[in-house]
Amino acid sequence: AQKVTQAQTEISVVEKEDVTLDCVYETRDTTYYLFWYKQPPSGELVFLIRRNSFDEQNEISGRYSWNFQKSTSSFNFTITASQVVDSAVYFCALSEIDQTGANNLFFGTGTRLTVIP
Amino acid sequence: DAGVTQSPTHLIKTRGQHVTLRCSPISGHKSVSWYQQVLGQGPQFIFQYYEKEERGRGNFPDRFSARQFPNYSSELNVNALLLGDSALYLCASSLVGSEYNEQFFGPGTRLTVL
Numbered sequence: 544a545q546k547v548t549q550a551q552t553e554i555s556v557v558e559k560e561d562v563t564l565d566c567v568y569e570t571r572d573t574t575y576y577l578f579w580y581k582q583p584p585s586g587e588l589v590f591l592i593r594r595n596s597f598d599e600q601n602e603i604s605g606r607y608s609w610n611f612q613k614s615t616s617s618f619n620f621t622i623t624a625s626q627v628v629d630s631a632v633y634f635c636a637l638s639e640i641d642q643t644g645a646n647n648l649f650f651g652t653g654t655r656l657t658v659i660p
Numbered sequence: 661d662a663g664v665t666q667s668p669t670h671l672i673k674t675r676g677q678h679v680t681l682r683c684s685p686i687s688g689h690k691s692v693s694w695y696q697q698v699l700g701q702g703p704q705f706i707f708q709y710y711e712k713e714e715r716g717r718g719n720f721p722d723r724f725s726a727r728q729f730p731n732y733s734s735e736l737n738v739n740a741l742l743l744g745d746s747a748l749y750l751c752a753s754s755l756v757g758s759e760y761n762e763q764f765f766g767p768g769t770r771l772t773v774l
Contacts, residue, residue, distance in 0.1 A: 547702075578762075580765075585767070586748055586767060586768050586770070587765060587766070587767045587768065588703070588750065588752075588765035589765075590762060590763075590764065590765075593762055634702050634703070636702075646691075646708070646754065646756075646763070647693065647705045647708060647716050647718070648693075648695070648703070648705060648752075648763060649705065650702030650703050650704070651702050652700075652701055652702050653701075653702050
């Protein structure tokens with residue numbers, strides 16, 4: 544069975560601090576995808592990154608970086624020099640592809656990040 | 661290009677009523693998925709449709725049903741509404757066959773059941 548755990552329910556940081564959001568996943572599949580989505584107060588889920596299970600390279604995009612480690616089943620997200628606009632709920636998600644081609648997303652419970660000016 | 665659109669934005673119903681939520685995917689996307697997000701929780705998968713066929717179904721009762729139309733838009737129907745059905749209902753579209761499997765989400769329909 545698939546499971547995504549985001550142990551941090553809420554995090555508060557002061558602007559310009561770095562912050563890491565943790566994500567641990569469980570899956571029996573050898574091929575899967577991992578995602579991070581941002582959900583601002585407006586409610587719409589904004590796609591941030593996708594990683595497939597065969598690509599363990601870390602990725603950096605501006606102030607965002609992601610650390611994927613299969614050995615610990617973790618896919619952590621770091622925001623460097625946080626800004627007030629980063630305040631949102633962040634979701635980690637796992638996608639497996641079943642025999643029908645369905646690519647359902649299994650989400651964690653989210654981490655609410657508040658950046659204090 | 662227009663993103664995923666959903667209607668209505670907000671909806672208030674009473675217990676026992678029926679509701680229909682609508683979703684239009686991004687142009688060129690043939691797969692639509694529905695998710696329920698209860699306050700304080702992550703989205704939970706309800707259905708996925710591709711080429712008008714159901715591709716996957718989450719752990720939801722038969723009161724929940726959906727369909728996809730020839731233009732790839734979709735409807736989610738919920739019968740005999742319960743208080744616990746109050747949630748944000750999200751629709752997502754994707755390019756099936758794409759290696760990258762990304763789902764793009766709409767703004768959601770916020771359903772309140774009184």
